[in-house]
Amino acid sequence: MNLLAFRKMHGLGNDFVVLDGRADAIAVAPAAVRAIANRRTGVGCDQLVVIEPAVVPAADAFMRIYNADGGEVGACGNATRCVARLLMEERGCDSVAIATAAGILACRRDTGGRVSVDMGPLRYAWEEIPLAHAVDTLHLPIADGPLVDGVAVSVGNPHAVFFVADAEAVPLADCGPRVEINPLFPQRTNVEAVQVLDRATVRMRVWERGSGITQACGTGACAAAAAAHRLGLVDAQVRVILDGGELLIELLTDGHVLMTGPATLAFSGVLDPTLLANGSRR
Numbered sequence: 001m002n003l004l005a006f007r008k009m010h011g012l013g014n015d016f017v018v019l020d021g022r023a024d025a026i027a028v029a030p031a032a033v034r035a036i037a038n039r040r041t042g043v044g045c046d047q048l049v050v051i052e053p054a055v056v057p058a059a060d061a062f063m064r065i066y067n068a069d070g071g072e073v074g075a076c077g078n079a080t081r082c083v084a085r086l087l088m089e090e091r092g093c094d095s096v097a098i099a100t101a102a103g104i105l106a107c108r109r110d111t112g113g114r115v116s117v118d119m120g121p122l123r124y125a126w127e128e129i130p131l132a133h134a135v136d137t138l139h140l141p142i143a144d145g146p147l148v149d150g151v152a153v154s155v156g157n158p159h160a161v162f163f164v165a166d167a168e169a170v171p172l173a174d175c176g177p178r179v180e181i182n183p184l185f186p187q188r189t190n191v192e193a194v195q196v197l198d199r200a201t202v203r204m205r206v207w208e209r210g211s212g213i214t215q216a217c218g219t220g221a222c223a224a225a226a227a228a229h230r231l232g233l234v235d236a237q238v239r240v241i242l243d244g245g246e247l248l249i250e251l252l253t254d255g256h257v258l259m260t261g262p263a264t265l266a267f268s269g270v271l272d273p274t275l276l277a278n279g280s281r282r
């Protein structure tokens, strides 16, 4: 029986099971992702990530990302820092390029064990989010409790950012799942409740598409900073305070967004083969 090694990593408590599929290809069916992600009967994680061989010479590896519900997605900021840390340690270098479904991301070692990732270009056009039809992406026609007048941003994945007076008071477990499946978002959406504290600081809570409330969301933090900046509420450097800690987000003049934060290796283990057997091939 082939046992599959995994690493458990996290970025500010947004946690991942990381599999290495570079030497031997790993195909993980949605049911297997759900089994592995299950916190009661599996390993437990918000996302499952498979490192694969680079698809283009400009990248060091490809990163495939699955939400806990088994759906494959284009981007995950916190996981990108974690995979970058692994690759940089493996190669003994200070920078790597990681290919994702959303593009090639340049990553570099920062001070204090942190990792910086250029998450690529932010997109604001309705068809790029994507939305179901043309609307002003600065003023979404959605209202759910305190979540009103949101901003749509794509960071390689869709985000609906709502500015609120008190982020702690938002009943995110109620509103989040409803906004996630609002028909305006044909591919569903991540949902952020954001309170602007000053021109350089916001507090953000997140309901992630396909994973629910998480401790932190890297792409969500980028989306929150970008939306706040578009509305003139913050400057180009924003500290985003999440349940699990802080990310530094910098909106670059070329339209890209730079995210800096920690990448933590929690432990290594071996997957119970019955988890992977849930409809997967290897």
Ligand SMILES: N[C@@H](CCC[C@H](N)C(=O)O)C(=O)O
Pocket (backbone or CB within 6 Å): 014, 046, 047, 067, 073, 074, 075, 076, 077, 078, 079, 157, 158, 190, 208, 209, 210, 211, 214, 216, 217, 218, 219, 220
């Ligand atoms: N936690 C991630 C985002 C993971 C994907 C997201 N739930 C989606 O469906 O797009 C991050 O740190 O960015």
